[in-house]
Amino acid sequence: MSYRAPVAEMAFVMRHVAGLEAAVAEGLYGDLTTDLVESVLEEAGRFANDVIAPLNRIGDRHGTPLKDGQVTMPPGWKEAYAAWTAAGWNALPGPEEYGGQGLPTLVAAACSEMWNAAAMSFGLGPLLTMGAVEALDKHGSPELKDRYLAKLVSGEWTGTMNLTEPQAGSDLGVLRTRAERAGDGTYRITGTKIFITYGEHDLTDNIVHLVLARLPDAPAGTRGISLFLVPKILPDGTRNDLRCAGVEHKLGIHGSPTCTMAYGDNGGAIGWLVGEENRGLACMFTMMNNARLNVGLQGVAIAERAYQAALAYAAERRQGRAPGWNGEGMSPILEHADVQRMLLTMKAYTAASRAICYLTAASLDRARLCPEAEGRRRAGERASLLTPVAKAFSTDIGIEVASLGIQVHGGMGFIEETGAAQHLRDARIAAIYEGTNGIQAIDLVNRKLPLSGGETVRAEIAGMWSVLRRVTQKGGPGFGLTAPRLRGAVESLDRATSFLLAALGAGEQDRLLAGATPYLRLFGLARGGVSLAEEALAAQAAIGAGDNDPVQPGRIALCRFFAENLAVAAGGLEEAVMTGGDFGADARLALAS
Amino acid sequence: MSYRAPVAEMAFVMRHVAGLEAAVAEGLYGDLTTDLVESVLEEAGRFANDVIAPLNRIGDRHGTPLKDGQVTMPPGWKEAYAAWTAAGWNALPGPEEYGGQGLPTLVAAACSEMWNAAAMSFGLGPLLTMGAVEALDKHGSPELKDRYLAKLVSGEWTGTMNLTEPQAGSDLGVLRTRAERAGDGTYRITGTKIFITYGEHDLTDNIVHLVLARLPDAPAGTRGISLFLVPKILPDGTRNDLRCAGVEHKLGIHGSPTCTMAYGDNGGAIGWLVGEENRGLACMFTMMNNARLNVGLQGVAIAERAYQAALAYAAERRQGRAPGWNGEGMSPILEHADVQRMLLTMKAYTAASRAICYLTAASLDRARLCPEAEGRRRAGERASLLTPVAKAFSTDIGIEVASLGIQVHGGMGFIEETGAAQHLRDARIAAIYEGTNGIQAIDLVNRKLPLSGGETVRAEIAGMWSVLRRVTQKGGPGFGLTAPRLRGAVESLDRATSFLLAALGAGEQDRLLAGATPYLRLFGLARGGVSLAEEALAAQAAIGAGDNDPVQPGRIALCRFFAENLAVAAGGLEEAVMTGGDFGADARLALAS
CATH class of the missing domain: 2.40.110.20 (Butyryl-CoA Dehydrogenase, subunit A; domain 2)
Incomplete structure (x- = not known):
């Protein structure tokens, strides 16, 4: 039931996937240092673990009853919220002129993951407040800003x-x-x-x-x-x-x-x-874009928490004797290959979706802070491209991982007291709100692929190829089939992208709309797999530099598992995009009963 | 919220996939006729729709409170159960010497699907009773049988x-x-x-x-x-x-x-x-084998009901204007390609898992009723081979389809009053009980592949090839890429099977256990896809014979969608089995935190 914020992993992704070190070195984040970022994460992690995580179950059980127009929040929530705002956490990403700390979106993203993993229902309130702050900051009159922004930034309102x-x-x-x-x-x-x-x-x-x-x-x-x-x-x-x-x-x-x-x-x-x-819809989209990334982070968050619970259960629960188990009596179910497959799937998907979300956050920062206009424009388009993937892929993963978490628990997973079931129940909404995942997929193919005439998505794929070249050249034996499997996934993405860009050019809306969902999944698998490869390469470099922490070879093994077992779905998704979307005329027939 | 038993579809699957006509012609089922079977299905469907379906929501809301050792069933359940047993439904598959109707397992399977689709919690009780009947009938002393069997068969107890x-x-x-x-x-x-x-x-x-x-x-x-x-x-x-x-x-x-x-x-x-x-475990396995098929049918059942609810909602709910929509105002969301993809996925998966379950049921009948010992033996092994696939593939599909059903409903799907969420909550247990789906996968690779030295699974695959030859030769233009896509899936299954049989021969338990779950999914996709192709061929033959019912081209279109969009996952699954299962040594590293 408990949650421990994976702070070291978060910092690693920030550095080696989301480019934190480069951004700090370029001076993008002012006088912020990676050390300061890590200490912020440490503190946020403690707050999430100690104060917020215990609210999760209470919130689920008590709900929020309405009586005479008044909603009563669950026991302890008001106190926790007050402590959380008093500690300045709500103000973390807010504009400095209204009392915010103006920290990068990347740091805010990691913190947002923690609040939501600790208790998604708790994290959701501030997620909305943050959207209101942005809309007001960008579009509000000076008078409105003066009246409301400071109190929204602090979380007083x-x-x-x-x-x-x-x-x-x-x-x-x-x-x-x-x-x-x-x-x-x-x-x-x-x-x-x-x-x-x-x-x-x-x-x-x-x-x-x-x-x-x-x-x-x-x-x-x-x-x-x-x-x-x-x-x-x-x-x-x-x-x-x-x-x-x-x-x-x-x-x-x-x-x-x-x-x-x-x-x-x-x-x-x-x-x-x-x-x-x-012009209200344009203003609303300001809040929705950031909110979409944050909902994606909810997917990551619930996946992480579900994974932690399943891992802990699998390490404790004993059934049967796994081949090779030399201990006394029954082995922990963690020793069984099929349970390992479930846990590795959970962890690998979670890591892949986290990488995509953090990358999106870092792109938003660069779009705001890059000194060159062209750099801002390119980063802005990259963030736009990645946002629907961050939202939809991560929230689909949240559901799948939470469901696997129940499965690892066996019969206990179906009992509400265990807590595994709540994760699935909570995760299910994230694929729906802030634009359903179908809407995200349509946004990706219809609005994001055409950015800069297709150059933005081409550049994203080119970046993937450059990582894969490094994997091919430098990946050690622990990488197994990582290079060929990820190459296969990126080739599939490449071909499917060309196909959809051609369909866009030809105005073939049917093909675009019918292929949107498998294309988004394909994009997520390729981008996520490549990001895990970046982590694996960084881990290999660390090992080469004398780092003995077993977490480093673990990163290589996780990347390999993702490439060999999950990214291999890319070929089928490519076929669904390229030849499967032709059901338009037949759909009504097939659905008639 | 309502459910309509898809009786015509069930009868079609029985005839053209599960070999009902052949079995009747051979005299396997005595003087049973296909007409009689269909009238049983019609009547069962009416009972399920009218009497049981309304219990579903009531059961979910009321639960089964325990007080002073007594459990109170939800309102109306006792009356419905009494009416159901009085109508003879519990006795349908029971042995005739104890008052049962001795109808084929195939017919009982279709009825079981109906009861569980109407209200899974209701269908579950008789499912257990049926297992007790079997165990007692096979293993009980004459005295015990006389005392208990008749009342269990009738459902009085x-x-x-x-x-x-x-x-x-x-x-x-x-x-x-x-x-x-x-x-x-x-x-x-x-x-x-x-x-x-x-x-x-x-x-x-x-x-x-x-x-x-x-x-x-x-x-x-x-x-x-x-x-x-x-x-x-x-x-x-x-x-x-x-x-x-x-x-x-x-x-x-x-x-x-x-x-x-x-x-x-x-x-x-x-x-x-x-x-x-x-020797109790052997007796218990008697009940569990049949129960496993019936749990698989619960997966089919909940998928069918979730699909019906989603389809009805999508036909009614209007949002946006789909390209090509010529009607007034907003189009039903059913007109949107992405919603069509979800609904087609739901329907195609449901049909594939139904085909597998009915095929398993028919094999159980043949194993019992075939006049030749060799025919009984072969059918028995076929049923053994298919049972873990029927259980695990269908219940995984139940979860996935129920989750998609929520997605089709959008925000309304997350609201309990809509009913879509209950399907996901109910479906989730079926992947766990009667042997988790991981246990099923291990049973498939470790116990079922070696049947008759691998001949049983080889014969199953050979049967798939013979259907695919017919598709290649006879499939009309409506089949699209059905033939090549299903060939790809069966080739993947073929290679993965050879790989696992070799691993079995070499005693490489690690590979078997690590590859079991993706192998089972691959098996389900191939077997399910081929079964849909059998339906499509039968539909094409009907059209050729002058049948104008639009349901016939719909069957071809559904098969094509499955082949082009879902069976294409086979290649990735094959890779997961053949090269992805090598994580044994690395798993502990990757899972260490």
């Missing part, structure tokens, strides 16, 4: 994103919540929003809702949506005209209240415009 | 299997429950069993427990285990010395009470030996 309505989910163009100009520069908001995470709670005195709504004279569709800031408590201290009308009974993340929010029961909730009228 | 103890799960050799000879031919049983499905309930007046225990002078390990019949109510009407000491709080199947059973608090529960002393 929390933020929400109000997009979904019953008829408007993936398609926001049809949302109906109305906003009317009050004549004094404010607006009156009326409508119902659903699935509002942390829409109501008792952790803080105020909640700052960012709400998408439509002005009376707005054009139809997505070009007629505006973004409003609608606080629960108005500046004069009175309650705004909004309430929580319901809390969902969900499969998982029971500690996170998912609210139906009713705006304007009594004439309209008072709201302030964020950004320009009818 | 239910049966249980008591294997697991806290320290003895997959490894039954270490179980500790004791049995002492009372001197009067009976035994006194003392010990605690866990995870006992339907160990206590209020559906029937009596519950017949089959309990594995160890005699005082028994040899250690699995050769010292005996099987006892221990009824809740003794023949004289008094309570036996056993009680339900707890009911588990589980991830799913809330309507099925999972009990801790305490035997012999007051000196020992009275039990009767089934079979010979110290």
Whole structure:
């Protein structure tokens, strides 16, 4: 049940995959040092392990009951949240002019992984607040910023994103919540929003809702949506005209209240415009892009926690005698090859998805901080390319790894008290919210492949080839078939990419949309496998330099397992993209019953 | 939320994959006709749809509370069970000399799928009773049979299997429950069993427990285990010395009470030996083999129900405008290619696993009913070979399809009221109980591949080749790349099989155990794909004969989707078996933290 933040592993990925050392050397992060980063991670890890992790089970059991419009958070959560904000953790990535520590997104990403691994329902609240901070920082008026940003950055107040309505989910163009100009520069908001995470709670005195709504004279569709800031408590201290009308009974993340929010029961909730009228979707996408990476990190987080629990159980639980077991009595199930396969699969997938997410975070940093405009542009496009992969691949992995975690536990895994089942229940939402994984895949093929006329994805693949050349040249015997297997995966990605770019050029939407999901998975396998190879090469270099830590050969072995057992799915995915997507005309026939 | 038994599809699979027509023509099933089989399916389908399906949600919400040793089943369950047994459904596969209808296992399998799809927690009880019937019928003394079989066959009483103890799960050799000879031919049983499905309930007046225990002078390990019949109510009407000491709080199947059973608090529960002393495990395997097929059918069942729910939702829910959508406003999400891919994946996997299970059932029938001894032997070995695939492949598919079902529902899928989440929660146990899927894979490579010196698996693969020759020769344009893709999958299976048979011959347990799980998946993909091709060929023949039902080209399209998008995973699985299983020495390194 316990969680120990894998701080050393996180730091290793930051250095050798996400380019932390290079970025520090270039001065990208100012006077930040890798030592300072590691000490931040150490401290965050302690807080996550000691204070947040114990909340996980409590949140699952107690849920967030709603009574008379008030949501009660689970026991201990309010105190933990207060301690967490007091220690400055909410402010970690926030802008310095509003009291934030302005630390790199890369560091914030690792911390975000820890909070979410310790208790995903706990980590989810600040994830939304962080999105609100970004949207407000980029698009808010000076007045709004002065009034709200400092308190959102510190975590004294929390933020929400109000997009979904019953008829408007993936398609926001049809949302109906109305906003009317009050004549004094404010607006009156009326409508119902659903699935509002942390829409109501008792952790803080105020909640700052960012709400998408439509002005009376707005054009139809997505070009007629505006973004409003609608606080629960108005500046004069009175309650705004909004309430929580319901809390969902969900499969998982029971500690996170998912609210139906009713705006304007009594004439309209008072709201302030964020950004320009009818440009709300663009503002919202500012928050969603970062939120997508953070949801990807939730996938990594839950996978890591599920893996740790399964490993601990497998080391303790004894059944049968594995071949070669020389100990007394039954061997720990960890000695059985099939259990090892499950655990290695869990750990390798987790490591691969972490590498992709950290790489995305580092690209976001570079897009903001690189001194050259061209460097910023390229990094920005790289981050854009990787974001849907980080979100969808990692959250799919979160589900698969959590499910394997149950399997390792055998019958005990099905019993709720064990805790393994909660991980699967919690993980399941991450593939859905902040844009379903199908939407991510479509975003990848339709919006991200065409970036710079295909040059961005070409450059990403070229980078993979350069790592693989190093593996071929330098990889020692421990690498096994790493080089040929990863070459196979990147070749598949290469061909599938050319195929989809050609389809884009020819306007063949059918092929793009039908192949999007297997293509994203293929991308994740190749990028993840190559990143593990970078780790393995760094580990080999460390061994060569005299490092005797057994974790180093372990990194090589894990990379090898990934290449030989998981990356080998690439060929089948390539075929699904290139020749499997032709089902359009037949789909209706096959699905008719 | 509703379920409609896919009776026509079931009958089609029986005829064209499981060889029902051939078996009827050979007289294997006596005077049973295909018409009669179909009318049984129709009636079972009506009962499942109308009476059992509504119990599913109720069972999930109410659970099975335990108070003062008594378990209360959810509202309406007792009445439904009584109606179900009164209609003769429990007796369907039972031996005729004890009031059963003696219908083929193939027919019973289809019915079992229906009960479990309608409500898996409901279907689970009779599944256990059926296992008890078999064990007793095969191994019980005439006296025990006379006393218990008729009531178990009719369902007036239910049966249980008591294997697991806290320290003895997959490894039954270490179980500790004791049995002492009372001197009067009976035994006194003392010990605690866990995870006992339907160990206590209020559906029937009596519950017949089959309990594995160890005699005082028994040899250690699995050769010292005996099987006892221990009824809740003794023949004289008094309570036996056993009680339900707890009911588990589980991830799913809330309507099925999972009990801790305490035997012999007051000196020992009275039990009767089934079979010979110290030969209990062999008797128990009699029930487990059939139970394994039935658990595989639970995987098919939950996949079918999850698919139906997702399809209905996708036809109704509107979001966005799919390319080519000419209707008004937003298109049903069913029109979106990525949603079609999910639904086709769900349907194709479900159909493939159904085909494997029905084929296994038909082989069990032939093993029992074939007039020639050699035919019985061969069919018996075929059933043995297919059983672990039917169990593990189908239950993995159950989980994957249920998870996809949530994804199709988007945010609504995560809300418990929708019902999609329950399918995933319920499905998750089937990969664990009756031998985890890892145990199935090990059984497949270690016990089933060597059958008849490898001839049994070679014959199975030869049968696949003969279907593929027909596809190559006769498959029309609608088959697309079905032939080459399925050839690729069967070639992969062929090579992986030769590799494992060689490893068996060389006594290389490491390779076998490490490759078992990907090999089983590969087997399922190849066997499932080939079975869908048999359906597609039959559909093409029907079209050629003038059948205008759109379901026929739909079958061809579904087979093609499976071949082009799912069977293509075979190559990667082959590599995982042949070159990925070499992690033994490295696993401990990679898993060290």
